[in-house]
Amino acid sequence: MKIATFNINGIKARFEALTDWLQNSAPDVALLQEIKSVDENFPREHFEDLGYIVETHGQKSFNGVAIMSKLPLEDVTRGLPGDDADEQARWIEATVMGEKPVRVCGLYLPNGNPVPGPKYDYKLAWMKRLKTRAEALLAAEEPALMAGDYNIIPQDEDAARPDAWRTDALARPESRAAYREILNLGFTEAFRARHQGAGHYSFWDYQRGAYDRNDGIRIDHHLLTPQAADLLTDCWIEADVRGREKPSDHTPVWIELDA
DNA sequence: ATGACAATCAGAGATTGA
Numbered sequence: 001m002k003i004a005t006f007n008i009n010g011i012k013a014r015f016e017a018l019t020d021w022l023q024n025s026a027p028d029v030a031l032l033q034e035i036k037s038v039d040e041n042f043p044r045e046h047f048e049d050l051g052y053i054v055e056t057h058g059q060k061s062f063n064g065v066a067i068m069s070k071l072p073l074e075d076v077t078r079g080l081p082g083d084d085a086d087e088q089a090r091w092i093e094a095t096v097m098g099e100k101p102v103r104v105c106g107l108y109l110p111n112g113n114p115v116p117g118p119k120y121d122y123k124l125a126w127m128k129r130l131k132t133r134a135e136a137l138l139a140a141e142e143p144a145l146m147a148g149d150y151n152i153i154p155q156d157e158d159a160a161r162p163d164a165w166r167t168d169a170l171a172r173p174e175s176r177a178a179y180r181e182i183l184n185l186g187f188t189e190a191f192r193a194r195h196q197g198a199g200h201y202s203f204w205d206y207q208r209g210a211y212d213r214n215d216g217i218r219i220d221h222h223l224l225t226p227q228a229a230d231l232l233t234d235c236w237i238e239a240d241v242r243g244r245e246k247p248s249d250h251t252p253v254w255i256e257l258d259a
Numbered sequence: 260a261t262g263a264c265a266a267t268c269a270g271a272g273a274t275t276g277a
Contacts, residue, residue, distance in 0.1 A: 009276085010266055034276085036267065061267050062275070111276060151277075170277065205277070206264040217277080249265075249277080 001071070001098045001259045002026075004238070005106070005147040005220050007033040007203075007250035011042060011064075017246055022050055025238065025252070028070050029096055031106035033149045033250075035064035042066070059089040065106045065148070072097040080107075082129035090126070100259040102228065103137065103144035109151045112169030120169050123151070127178040134182050134223075143228040143259060146187075149250065150221045152179045154189070157198040158218040170219060188229035190222040190255045195235070202237055203250045211242050220253045231257040 004027040008014040011032075022030065030052075035042060037058045044054045051070055057078040058064035067073065073094040080091035090108040095101050109130070112123030130146075137144045153171040156162035165171040183189060191200070201216025210216060224232060234256040242251040 013266060034266095113275095113277070165277090168277075203277070208263065210264095219277080 001028050001096065001102065001257045002254060003029040003031065003104065003145070003147065003222070003257065004252040004254045005031045005033070005149070005222065006252040007108070007149040007220065007248060009034050009248040009250065010036040012037065013246070014248055015043065017244060017248070019046070019050070020244075021241060021252070022047070022052070022068070027068075027252075027254070028098070029104060030068040031104065031147050032066040032068065033064075033106065033108040035066050036061060037064055055092060055094060057089045057092040059087070063089045063108055065090060065092045065108050067092055067094050067104065067106055069094070069096055074101075080126070080129050080133060082132055083125075098259045100143060100231070102257060102259050103140075103142060105133070105137070105144070105146040107146055107148035107150070109149060111151050112175065115167065115169045115172055123169060124174060124178060127182070131178075131182050131185070134185055134187065138186055138225055141227060142225070143231055143257070144225045145222055145228050145255075147222040147255075149219060150179065151219055152176065152221070153217050153219055154179060154221075158201075160199075160201065160215045160217070165217065170217065183223065186226060187223040188226070188232070190224055190232055190235040191218070191237070191253065193229070193232065193235065200237055201239075202253050204242055206249050220250060222253065222255050224255075228257065231259050233258050
């Protein structure tokens with residue numbers, strides 16, 4: 001089972017690029033972020049015609065997450081538990097019915113800038129809720145993962161210019177600590193389980209030719225429960241997607257599971 | 260110190276992103 005996470009930065013703007021990518025790279029499951037669309041306006045039928053089941057959790061203009069799957073989905077739920085007043089669409093879950101069922105959670109973690117401020121407070125509060133959901137996933141002792149745009153640069157080696165991000169919400173010590181708290185519950189971060197060293201990024205700014213200079217950051221991650229980590233056979237970043245026509249500023253990050 | 264780039268909604272330019 002091949003699963004990719006991809007922040008598409010707008011379904012309307014990425015319609016062609018996403019279609020080409022699905023047809024050529026053919027993920028079994030795609031976890032998408034920033035669809036920037038309400039559910040009613042999402043071109044669901046088009047992607048169903050490509051062979052995918054489409055589940056969305058959208059809102060107007062901003063945020064929004066989706067799951068596309070070639071395999072059957074069960075028990076789809078929307079929204080991160082823990083705050084009924086939170087109206088931002090950043091979380092969707094489903095169980096993928098492969099040879100072995102896998103619970104997948106697609107997430108779009110808040111950016112949090114500027115620091116300090118209400119947006120940063122929201123980011124840290126959201127991460128507390130994420131930790132609570134993460135603990136429940138671990139307690140189930142089943143193959144499960146949380147993947148998406150974490151808006152977290154875990155370590156300095158995950159940025160081409162770490163000093164430029166020192167005070168940013170993506171790399172602030174409090175942000176990194178909250179991320180580590182979740183990891184240290186017992187999750188495996190798939191990319192670092194398979195690859196070491198600097199120079200591996202999943203986002204490059206549109207400005208100043210950042211992609212051509214590989215001036216990027218690694219902020220899109222797969223966190224696996226032990227039962228999912230036991231099934232992990234590969235993880236890679238499909239960087240060249242960022243260099244194509246009318247790209248998103250993110251590129252897909254993949255895992256392969258023996259499931 | 261600022262803007263550079265892109266997307267959205269709206270129908271200009273503010274807001275958001277990272």
